[in-house]
Amino acid sequence: MTDPAPAVRPARPHFSSGPCAKRPGWSPDNLPTDALGRSHRSKLGKSRLKEAIDRTRALLGVPDDYRIGIVPASDTGAVEMAMWSMLGPRPVDMLAWESFGEGWVTDAVKQLKLDARLLKAPYGEIADLAAVDPSHDVVFTWNGTTSGVRAPNADWISDDREGVVICDATSAIFAQALDWAKLDAVTYSWQKVLGGEGAHGVLILSPRAVERLESYTPEWPLPKIFRLTKGGKLNEAIFEGATINTPSMLCVEDYLDALKWAESLGGLEALHGRADANAKALHDWVEGADWIDFLCANPGIRSNTSVCLKIVDPDVAALDDADQRAFVKSMEKLLEEKGAAFDIGGYRDAPPGLRIWCGATVESADIEALGPWLDWAFAEAKSSLS
Known part of the structure; x- marks a missing residue:
C-alpha cells in the first residue's frame, strides 16, 4: 500500500506550458468591455492595440528604433511571417534542439528550399552555438519549450554579423534576459509567461530586419497574412495597431491586464525573479527525489519556465517508450482526479517524462505543494506495474 495523498494541494494546479496559468488574482470581471463589439479599426480599437504595443x-x-507588431496565428504565425518574408538572399544556419526548432528546419528545407545548414542537438542538450557563421542568417528558438533547454546568452551572435537573426522567444521572453542588439526578428505569443490567451503573435523587428524587408523580395508568393511591406516599404501601420486581420479585442484586453499586472510587480526584473524562484522551488524538490531528474543535465542552459523532467527510477526507465508514456499518463490521470496538477505530461515528440511550467504567473507556494503530490502519484502508478 502506498502512502496517503498529501494534505495540501496547490491552490492553483495549472502547470501547463501553454496556454499557461493566468496571473494571480485574474478574473474576467477585471477586463474592460467597452472595446468589445467594436471594430478593431475604430479609434477605440486601434488605441487599445497601440496601448498593448506601447506597454510591451x-x-x-x-x-525605440525597433518595431513591434501584433500579428495572426500566435508565435507560429510570427515566426513563419519572419522566415517567409526575410530568408533567401544568403545561406541560413538553422539551430534546433527540440521540436519547434525542428519545425522551423522543415520550413526552411522542405518548403522554402533554402541553402540551409542544420546545427542540431538531442533533447536535453544544445546545438554548437560557436559554429554559427556570422555571414549567414540564423533561425533559433531561445528557450526550447519541449526540451527545457535555453540559450545561455547571445554572446555567440557576432556584433559584425552580415545576416539577420530570427529568434523564436515565446517561452523565454518576460522570463529570461534577451540581448536586443543581437536579435533582428523576435517572436512570441501572449499565452506563455504572461498567461494571456492564444491565437495572437507579436513580431519585433530591428532596423536590420526592416532593411532586409525593404531591400529583398522573396521569389515565392506570400499570403496576405505574411505581407509586411507595401510598395517596397515596411507597412508601418501594422506596427501602430492596424493589424493585418481581425484580432480578438477580448484577448487584447486580457493581454493589457497581464501587462499592467507585470508593471504593478515592478516590471521585467520582477517577472524574471518570479520565474527563477519557481524554477528553484522545483529544483529543490528534484534534488530530494530519487526517482526523477532534469532532462537537461546542465544548469547553465536549463530553462526557468518549461522545466522538463525524466523518470530515472530503474524499473520505469527500463520500460519501452510506449510503456513509459503510459506510465506518465497514469500519473497525470491520478493528479488530475485529485485536482493537484493539470497538463504536466511531456510534449508528444519529446522523450517520455513530465513538464512543469514555472513562468511568472505561477506561485512558488504551488510549486512547493506540487512536489509531494508528484511523489505520491509516482508511487501510486508504480504500485500498479505488473
Whole structure:
C-alpha cells in the first residue's frame, strides 16, 4: 500500500506550458468591455492595440528604433511571417534542439528550399552555438519549450554579423534576459509567461530586419497574412495597431491586464525573479527525489519556465517508450482526479517524462505543494506495474 495523498494541494494546479496559468488574482470581471463589439479599426480599437504595443515596449525595454507588431496565428504565425518574408538572399544556419526548432528546419528545407545548414542537438542538450557563421542568417528558438533547454546568452551572435537573426522567444521572453542588439526578428505569443490567451503573435523587428524587408523580395508568393511591406516599404501601420486581420479585442484586453499586472510587480526584473524562484522551488524538490531528474543535465542552459523532467527510477526507465508514456499518463490521470496538477505530461515528440511550467504567473507556494503530490502519484502508478 502506498502512502496517503498529501494534505495540501496547490491552490492553483495549472502547470501547463501553454496556454499557461493566468496571473494571480485574474478574473474576467477585471477586463474592460467597452472595446468589445467594436471594430478593431475604430479609434477605440486601434488605441487599445497601440496601448498593448506601447506597454510591451516599456516593459521589455525594446529599443525605440525597433518595431513591434501584433500579428495572426500566435508565435507560429510570427515566426513563419519572419522566415517567409526575410530568408533567401544568403545561406541560413538553422539551430534546433527540440521540436519547434525542428519545425522551423522543415520550413526552411522542405518548403522554402533554402541553402540551409542544420546545427542540431538531442533533447536535453544544445546545438554548437560557436559554429554559427556570422555571414549567414540564423533561425533559433531561445528557450526550447519541449526540451527545457535555453540559450545561455547571445554572446555567440557576432556584433559584425552580415545576416539577420530570427529568434523564436515565446517561452523565454518576460522570463529570461534577451540581448536586443543581437536579435533582428523576435517572436512570441501572449499565452506563455504572461498567461494571456492564444491565437495572437507579436513580431519585433530591428532596423536590420526592416532593411532586409525593404531591400529583398522573396521569389515565392506570400499570403496576405505574411505581407509586411507595401510598395517596397515596411507597412508601418501594422506596427501602430492596424493589424493585418481581425484580432480578438477580448484577448487584447486580457493581454493589457497581464501587462499592467507585470508593471504593478515592478516590471521585467520582477517577472524574471518570479520565474527563477519557481524554477528553484522545483529544483529543490528534484534534488530530494530519487526517482526523477532534469532532462537537461546542465544548469547553465536549463530553462526557468518549461522545466522538463525524466523518470530515472530503474524499473520505469527500463520500460519501452510506449510503456513509459503510459506510465506518465497514469500519473497525470491520478493528479488530475485529485485536482493537484493539470497538463504536466511531456510534449508528444519529446522523450517520455513530465513538464512543469514555472513562468511568472505561477506561485512558488504551488510549486512547493506540487512536489509531494508528484511523489505520491509516482508511487501510486508504480504500485500498479505488473
